[in-house]
Amino acid sequence: MNVNEVKRAQILKLVYASIEMINEQRDLNYWLELKEDTCLRGRKSRLDSLGVVTLIVDVEERLAIQLGIEVSLTDEEAMSEEKNHLANVKSLVDYICLVLEGKKNGQ
Numbered sequence: 001m002n003v004n005e006v007k008r009a010q011i012l013k014l015v016y017a018s019i020e021m022i023n024e025q026r027d028l029n030y031w032l033e034l035k036e037d038t039c040l041r042g043r044k045s046r047l048d049s050l051g052v053v054t055l056i057v058d059v060e061e062r063l064a065i066q067l068g069i070e071v072s073l074t075d076e077e078a079m080s081e082e083k084n085h086l087a088n089v090k091s092l093v094d095y096i097c098l099v100l101e102g103k104k105n106g107q
Helices: 001-025 049-066 090-103
Strands: none
Touching: 001 049, 001 090, 049 090
16 A cells, blocks of 8 residues: 555545535434445435535644644545535545645646
């Protein structure tokens, strides 16, 4: 497993922890599955707009506290309907990895 795979695994774990936090506050029938294809935004999502914001803020906080990484997931790029980085867990994790790679390369 290379460094990028390790970092991605850590980020995925953080996103799942945020989902678990949200699930603890919800009825069992509305829990989000801990799977990469779990829909986060759109018609198939079990999250409303407040739930999406709660998830994003919690992920940002966990990244900062647990990995020492400051990143904003609420910029225009992340929230764009066209690119839909928040479509599902996989797209969110991939987007975070992309942002971090850009930071590492000074972008």
